[in-house]
Amino acid sequence: MFELNAQHIRMAQQAPDKATALAMLAESLVTDGLVAPGYLEGLKAREAQGSTYLGQGIAIPHGTPQTRDQVHVTGVRMMQFPHGVDWGDGQLTYLAIAIAAKSDEHLRILQLLTRALGESDLQQALREAREPQQILDLLQGAPQALALDEELVQLAIDAEDLEDLAWQGARMLKHMECVGAGFAGALQASQPLPLGDGLWWLNSETAVKRPGLAFVTPLQTLQLQEQPVRGLFCLASLGEGHRALLERLCDLLVAGRGQELAQATSRRAVLEALGGEVAPDWPSAQVVLANAHGLHARPAKELARLAKAYDGEIRVRVDGGAPVSAKSLSRLLALGARRGQTLEFLVEPGTPAAAALNYLIGAVQAGLGEEVEPVTASAPAPAGAARVTAISLVDPSEQLPLAPGDRAQAVAAAPGLAVGPAHVVAPQHFDYPATGAGAAAERQRLDAALAAVRADIEALIARSEASALREIFLTHLEMLEDPDLQQGIAARLKANASAAAAWDAQIEEAASQQEALHDKLLAERAADLRDVGRRVLAQLCGVESAREPEEPYVLVMDEVGPGDVARLDRERVCGILTARGGASSHSAIVARALGIPAIVGAGRRVLDLAPRSVLLLDGDKGTLEIAPDASRIDAVQREREVQAERRRAAEARRFESATTCDGHHVEIAVNLGDTAQAAAAVEQGAEAVGLLRTELVFMSHDSAPDEAAQEAEYRRALDGLAGKPLVVRTLDVGGDKPLPYLPLPPEENPFLGIRGIRLTLRRPELLETQLRALLKAADGRPLRIMFPMIGRVEEWRQARDILDRLRQEIPTTDLQVGIMIEVPSAALLAPVLAPEVDFFSVGTNDLTQYTLAIDRGHPLLSGEADGLHPSVLRLIDMTVRAAHAHGKWVGVCGELAADPLAVPVLVGLGVDELSVSARSVPLVKARVRELELRRVQSCAARALELGTAAEVRQSVEALR
Ligand code: PEP
Ligand code: MG
Numbered sequence: 001m002f003e004l005n006a007q008h009i010r011m012a013q014q015a016p017d018k019a020t021a022l023a024m025l026a027e028s029l030v031t032d033g034l035v036a037p038g039y040l041e042g043l044k045a046r047e048a049q050g051s052t053y054l055g056q057g058i059a060i061p062h063g064t065p066q067t068r069d070q071v072h073v074t075g076v077r078m079m080q081f082p083h084g085v086d087w088g089d090g091q092l093t094y095l096a097i098a099i100a101a102k103s104d105e106h107l108r109i110l111q112l113l114t115r116a117l118g119e120s121d122l123q124q125a126l127r128e129a130r131e132p133q134q135i136l137d138l139l140q141g142a143p144q145a146l147a148l149d150e151e152l153v154q155l156a157i158d159a160e161d162l163e164d165l166a167w168q169g170a171r172m173l174k175h176m177e178c179v180g181a182g183f184a185g186a187l188q189a190s191q192p193l194p195l196g197d198g199l200w201w202l203n204s205e206t207a208v209k210r211p212g213l214a215f216v217t218p219l220q221t222l223q224l225q226e227q228p229v230r231g232l233f234c235l236a237s238l239g240e241g242h243r244a245l246l247e248r249l250c251d252l253l254v255a256g257r258g259q260e261l262a263q264a265t266s267r268r269a270v271l272e273a274l275g276g277e278v279a280p281d282w283p284s285a286q287v288v289l290a291n292a293h294g295l296h297a298r299p300a301k302e303l304a305r306l307a308k309a310y311d312g313e314i315r316v317r318v319d320g321g322a323p324v325s326a327k328s329l330s331r332l333l334a335l336g337a338r339r340g341q342t343l344e345f346l347v348e349p350g351t352p353a354a355a356a357l358n359y360l361i362g363a364v365q366a367g368l369g370e371e372v373e374p375v376t377a378s379a380p381a382p383a384g385a386a387r388v389t390a391i392s393l394v395d396p397s398e399q400l401p402l403a404p405g406d407r408a409q410a411v412a413a414a415p416g417l418a419v420g421p422a423h424v425v426a427p428q429h430f431d432y433p434a435t436g437a438g439a440a441a442e443r444q445r446l447d448a449a450l451a452a453v454r455a456d457i458e459a460l461i462a463r464s465e466a467s468a469l470r471e472i473f474l475t476h477l478e479m480l481e482d483p484d485l486q487q488g489i490a491a492r493l494k495a496n497a498s499a500a501a502a503w504d505a506q507i508e509e510a511a512s513q514q515e516a517l518h519d520k521l522l523a524e525r526a527a528d529l530r531d532v533g534r535r536v537l538a539q540l541c542g543v544e545s546a547r548e549p550e551e552p553y554v555l556v557m558d559e560v561g562p563g564d565v566a567r568l569d570r571e572r573v574c575g576i577l578t579a580r581g582g583a584s585s586h587s588a589i590v591a592r593a594l595g596i597p598a599i600v601g602a603g604r605r606v607l608d609l610a611p612r613s614v615l616l617l618d619g620d621k622g623t624l625e626i627a628p629d630a631s632r633i634d635a636v637q638r639e640r641e642v643q644a645e646r647r648r649a650a651e652a653r654r655f656e657s658a659t660t661c662d663g664h665h666v667e668i669a670v671n672l673g674d675t676a677q678a679a680a681a682v683e684q685g686a687e688a689v690g691l692l693r694t695e696l697v698f699m700s701h702d703s704a705p706d707e708a709a710q711e712a713e714y715r716r717a718l719d720g721l722a723g724k725p726l727v728v729r730t731l732d733v734g735g736d737k738p739l740p741y742l743p744l745p746p747e748e749n750p751f752l753g754i755r756g757i758r759l760t761l762r763r764p765e766l767l768e769t770q771l772r773a774l775l776k777a778a779d780g781r782p783l784r785i786m787f788p789m790i791g792r793v794e795e796w797r798q799a800r801d802i803l804d805r806l807r808q809e810i811p812t813t814d815l816q817v818g819i820m821i822e823v824p825s826a827a828l829l830a831p832v833l834a835p836e837v838d839f840f841s842v843g844t845n846d847l848t849q850y851t852l853a854i855d856r857g858h859p860l861l862s863g864e865a866d867g868l869h870p871s872v873l874r875l876i877d878m879t880v881r882a883a884h885a886h887g888k889w890v891g892v893c894g895e896l897a898a899d900p901l902a903v904p905v906l907v908g909l910g911v912d913e914l915s916v917s918a919r920s921v922p923l924v925k926a927r928v929r930e931l932e933l934r935r936v937q938s939c940a941a942r943a944l945e946l947g948t949a950a951e952v953r954q955s956v957e958a959l960r
Contacts, residue, residue, distance in 0.1 A: 004139060008032075009078040009132035018047065018093075021085045022061055025098035028077045034100040035063075035070050042067025043098070050369075053087040054297050055329065057094035057123035062101060065292065071100045073495045080135060082127050094127045095135065102509070146242045147178050147212035148274060149322035153267040154426065156611050159218040162192060162229055166202055169214035169234030171429035178212030178236045181433040187234055195249075197258025198230030203237055211238040213245060215270055217262065219611055230262035248275050265610060266401050282315075282346040285357050287364045290372040295337035299368035304329045306363055312351020314360070317344050326360070340512070402605055404613070404627035410577075412622035416597030417640045418575025419633055421612040423553040428534060430541045436498035439490075446489070446499035449539035450480055456535070475525075476532045485510055500540040507533030527559060554615045556606055560591075570594060575617045577624060579604045591619075592919075599624060650926035654685030658914075658928035660936075666907055668925050669727070669915040671893055675713045678720025681918045685925060688725040690915020691841065691893040692717060694770065695733045703741045704766060710773035718781045725782035727841065727891070727915070729820065730770055730799075732788035734759035742766075751855065756789025756822075761798055771803055775810040784816045786841055791823035793832055800836070820893075822846035827875035830882035840883050841915070844894025848872050866949035867896035873905065873943055873952070880910040891915055901956045903927045908940025935959065 010028065015021035026040035042063030046052060053059045063070065077098050084092035122138060129135045152172050159165050170184035186206035193201040198221065214234040222229035233249075235242055252258065252273060264270045291299050307314045307326035315323035316332070318341050324331035326345065337343060343364060347354045366372075402408060436442035454477065461473045479485070485506055492502035507529055514526040537543070554575040576591050576598035591598035597619030609615070609626070616625040616636055625632070659665045669690025670681040675697065678689060697713050698705060705713070717726050733739050734755035742763070747753035760767040774785060787799045796819050803817060816838035821827050827847070830840065844867040849856040851872050854865040876892070883890045891913035896902045898916035903924060906914065916924050939959050943952045 004076070004078075004136055006132035006136050008076060009080065009135050011080045011130070011132060011135075013079045013081050014083060015081060015085050018085055018087055019044075021079070021081065021093070021096055022047065025061060025077065025079060025096055028079070029075075029098055029100050032075075032077060034073050034075050034077070036072070039063055039067050039070040039100065042070060047088075050298050051088040051091070052297065053091045053093060057084070057092060057126050058097065059087050059093040059095075060097045060099055060297065062099035068102050071102050072491075074101050076100070078135070080126065080129065084127070094123060146245055147176055147210060147322075148245065148271070150267045150271065151176055151322075152212060152214040153270050154214075154216045155264060155267065155270075155608075156217055156219045157426070158611065159216075159222065161222055162200065162224050162232060163188060165216045165218060165222075165229070165232040166234060168216045169202070169232060171431065172214045172216075173212050173234065173236050174431055175429045176212055178208065178210050180207040180209060181431060182207035183236060184431045192224065192232075194225075194227055195233075195258065196253055198228040198262045199253075199258050200224070200229055200232045201235070202232060203235040205237050208236040208238040210236075211242055212236045213242060213274075215261070215274075217264065231264075245274060267608060268401065282349055283354060283357060284344055284346045285361050286342050286344045287361045289337050289339055289341055289343055289364065291367060291370050292339055292373070294339050294341075295332060295335060295343075297333065299370055300329055300332040302368040303360075303364070304332055306360060306368075307353075307356075310351070310353040310356040312353030313348040314353045314356065315346045317346070318342070338512075401608055402626050406626045408602060408606075408624045408626075410599045410602035410622050410624060412619055413600040414576070414591035414594075414596055414598035415620045416575075416595070417616070417618055417620075417636055417643070418554055418597040419614065419616045419636055419640075420552050420554045420574045421549065422556050422577075422609045422615050423549050424556040424607060424609055424611055426558075426607065428538065428543055430500065430504070430537045430543060432500035432504070432537075432541050433498045434501050435496050436493070436501070439493040439496075442493050442497070442499040442502070443490075445540065446493075446503060446536075449499070449503075449536050452539050453532070453535045454480055472528065475528060479529060479532050480536075482510075500537055503536055503540065504533065507536075549612075554617060556609060556615075558604075558607060570596070575615070575619070576600075577602055577606055577615065577617055579606050595919075646926070647923065650922035653929075654922035654925065656925070656929075657687070658925040660907070660928060660931045660933045662933050664907070664933040666911070666928050667891075667913040668921055668928070669725075669891065669893075669913055670918050670921055671915050672717070672918075675717040675720070677918070678717040678726075679722075680720075681921070682721060682724065684918045685921045686724075686918065688727065688913070688915075689717060689721060690727050690891050690913055692726060692728045694729060694731055695739075698731060698733065698739055704739075704769070707769050707773045707776075710770060711777045714774050714777035715779075718777060718779070718783070721781075723781065725784055727784040727786060727818075727893075728774055729786050729788050729841075730757070730767060731760055732756045751849070757787045757795050757799055758789060761795060764802060767799070767802060768806065771806050772810060775806060775812050775815075778812045778815065780813045782814045783812060784818065784839065786818040786820055786839070788820045788843070789822055789846070790819040790833075791825045793829060796833060796836070818888075820846075821875070821879050822850070824851050824875055827879050830879045831885070834882040834886040834888055837888060839889045839891065840879050841891040841893050841913075842876055842879060842911075844872065844876075844892060844896035847875060847894065848896075851875060866953075867894060867899070868902055868905065868943070868952045868956075869949040870944060870946050870952060873909065873940070876906070876911070877909050877940075877944055884910060889913065898924055900927055901953050904931055904936040904956055904959060905940050905943050905952065907931055907933070908936035908938070908943075 013024065015024060022043045023040060026035070026037075026043055029035045029039060030037050043061045045064045045066070046062055049064070051059070052061050079096050079098075081094055081096065084094055085096070087093045125138050126135060129138065154168055154172060157165070157168055159168065166187050167184060170179065170187050173179045173183065183204060183206055186204040187202050190202050190204050195201055213236075215231060216234070217231040218229065252261070257273070260273050261270060264273075289295060295303070304327055314326040316326040316335070317323035318335045318337045323344075323346055324335060326332065345357060345360055347357045457473050457476050457480075461470050461477075488506040488509065489502045492505060493499070497505070511526040511529040511533070514529060549572075552572050552574040554577055555573050556577045558578065559580045560576055560578050573596055576596055578598075578600040579602060580600070597617060599617050599619055599622045602624060606624075614627050614633070616628050616633065617623070657665055658668045667687050668685070669688040670684070670686035671691040671693070672678060672681060672689050673693045673696035675692070681689065697710065701709070714726075714728065732755070733742070734744060734753070744754060744759075754762065771785070774783060777783075785803065787796065790796050800817060807815070818837045818839035818841060819826065819833065820843045821830070821840050822843035824847070826833065834840075845856055848854075848865050848867045848869065852865055852869060856865055880890045889912040890910070892906055892911050893915035897906065897914040898920040900923070903914065907928060914924055936959070939956060942955055946952050946955065
């Protein structure tokens with residue numbers, strides 16, 4: 001735990017040079033058991049990378065990532081050098097603060113020091129101090145400003161009494177690191193003071209780290225001492241920081257404006273009334289901080305330096321918090337920004353600063369003088385190294401609160417329409433002591449909590465019908481048992497942490513490590529870790545979940561953990577809306593498995609929606625409407641009934657073939673990742689597996705699965721298909737989704753790098769093992785093998801030659817070999833490739849991304865990556881013509897194949913097979929049965945002549 005403590009300061013030390021000072025500091029860390037002796041090398045290496053001199057006579061030596069494993073316990077030890085030590089470039093250090101930290105916890109120290117750094121005469125005072133306490137007072141004693149920003153205001157919460165409101169207020173203050181354990185209890189025990197207009201005041205000084213004011217209002221007016229309760233102020237008081245605010249509040253009440261606060265519907269209105277930190281309505285842009293140790297001294301110094309070069313104000317804030325001046329080093333450090341957090345820059349319009357916005361974003365992205373590994377954003381930004389999505393230019397409408405009649409666009413995550421009142425569940429905050437009652441007692445508490453959560457998860461597994469859900473919960477069970485996690489916790493308990501503190505810190509460390517991996521799927525598992533983490537913490541802290549409304553509602557959360565969704569009553573949750581998350585996040589997968597319409601990544605403003613405001617969400621299009629009028633709701637309800645009826649009818653006829661009314665048959669196949677699902681897909685009406693994504697077979701192993709393990713997997717799929725064809729795609733990883741056991745150098749443009757066939761041709765042993773396993777599993781059954789990401793004819797020929805050689809060794813009777821058409825060059829060369837292959841399968845997800853040059857996961861642009869764009873259709877047309885000219889067949893296995901407006905066009909272009917998710921199979925079959933080949937052929941021919949995807953969609957609509 002990082003706290004500045006007088007016992008950890010050695011006064012009046014002397015060192016002739018920096019090397020000696022570092023050795024002395026390392027020695028004190030070793031003696032106190034914080035680090036192993038090898039940590040000194042880390043201190044030296046870190047200084048070699050760049051001086052840790054911070055300013056004002058203070059240096060903060062610390063280790064490097066390589067010496068993190070030398071740290072036993074995190075903490076600091078300080079030495080005063082009254083004669084100064086030259087820390088490089090003539091900068092004299094009078095106080096050295098040696099940090100032992102496993103990750104970026106040292107940012108906390110920087111936050112503690114920032115007030116001190118703003119003081120002009122600190123250096124001299126540090127030099128002259130005689131007692132450790134004097135040093136502490138100097139570091140911490142400067143007057144502190146009162147924290148009051150959007151994170152400290154919560155409106156219309158579902159509270160039963162003033163006590164509930166006070167808990168909420170205390171939680172926000174804790175979350176903002178204004179208070180520590182003990183504050184909430186002391187606040188509850190203090191005497192509530194009525195201010196008039198239904199406003200109340202509670203105040204405590206216990207466990208306050210920095211002064212802060214929280215304001216909370218209840219959903220319905222409460223009663224206390226026979227007076228109404230419409231709002232509660234919770235003050236964490238320390239010093240005189242809140243005096244100005246109190247005066248302003250009194251003026252407001254005297255002027256009869258208390259109602260403005262009691263009835264406020266937006267956080268901004270409250271802050272404006274109270275004079276709190278309100279983000280200005282200025283041009284802004286965001287960037288994800290990628291520096292390994294966050295915005296620590298070196299990059300912060302660089303940022304302040306760059307910002308100072310421009311006249312006009314430049315402010316920056318972290319994850320929607322209060323903005324600070326980017327020109328002030330101390331304020332930047334006080335942000336405590338960590339790797340992976342989002343910095344938002346706001347620039348004063350009409351000044352040179354405004355023109356510097358993009359430059360500053362670029363500088364942060366480039367690492368502010370440090371080498372950086374790009375962050376895999378959890379959501380909605382897609383994974384990938386150094387892709388343009390690390391910066392997301394903020395859509396101006398995103399800044400405004402959502403109001404009745406507004407429409408917003410987010411990421412479509414699970415299909416269907418939902419209408420219902422919003423049930424906003426705010427993130428839970430947990431209050432717990434940092435230290436415990438001894439390792440044994442805390443271990444017992446933790447074990448009891450783990451057992452309770454385990455039992456809860458086991459019950460969920462038993463209850464879950466969807467296998468996707470069961471898999472997730474089984475993973476959660478494994479997470480609870482994880483030996484690494486348990487080892488870390490044991491060490492923390494030994495260091496006297498409480499059960500909750502040890503658990504929370506260990507989970508956060510593990511989740512951050514996951515997030516740092518350059519793999520979207522693995523990074524999203526961090527959400528699962530945190531989900532499990534919260535459940536155990538809730539047990540330990542006795543925190544109960546928010547009450548559900550009685551009527552069917554739209555669940556609104558920051559990010560919905562899979563456990564949250566599965567616990568909810570399916571009958572009552574009619575839709576899901578999240579502030580964060582991408583289409584491949586677990587919450588989205590779970591929502592899809594449960595059939596709950598969902599849209600994700602809608603931005604933090606959805607958390608400010610007034611409780612019970614009616615929402616209409618469209619999980620197909622990703623659109624959200626706030627309080628639409630009655631006629632709109634009626635129309636949507638009718639549309640929903642039509643959709644439900646359509647699905648019922650389609651499911652009843654799912655085993656019938658997909659034949660147009662004039663007798664043209666199209667094969668409807670299923671896309672699978674899990675070989676165990678083949679039989680279930682046949683049960684949904686699938687006539688084949690049109691795409692087996694084998695990377696999921698590889699990802700479920702810790703090392704490359706051997707031939708026997710793979711053979712068993714592929715056999716399972718063929719067995720499940722009972723004679724129906726299996727189209728297998730060879731391993732398609734690399735670039736943005738590396739296998740953990742297949743280290744590849746990071747790439748600037750992973751989608752244009754070593755992925756798919758480009759990877760397996762460079763690792764032929766991987767490809768050969770997979771092909772052998774496939775050939776052995778076939779046993780005379782219909783097997784189709786295709787290679788992904790073929791862009792050049794040579795790649796296809798090389799892969800085919802390998803397969804031909806193996807076929808000599810392991811003969812099969814019913815094998816076809818083809819390629820995926822995902823790269824425009826392959827479509828353009830289809831006439832050359834067609835005589836050589838047995839079939840083509842068009843991967844429209846990638847083909848669209850490469851044709852339109854739009855990252856398929858881009859949070860702002862991906863909506864424009866429409867596979868019905870005429871340019872993509874022309875490539876599909878060329879592919880089909882070339883294939884048919886040589887008697888070969890063509891499938892489409894990208895998402896486009898299940899799009900109801902695309903089906904007529906694809907059938908009209910002559911596509912022979914559509915491969916879609918199992919749930920879509922009956923619907924796509926039904927859609928084909930409605931068509932008439934002659935009409936869709938002319939519709940497709942017209943589409944090829946159009947200029948935009950919207951025009952294509954319009955022309956198909958007219959066909960209905
Ligand atoms: C595609 O690109 O359309 C495809 C089916 O492959 P994936 O989505 O797995 O990249
Ligand atoms: Mg693809």
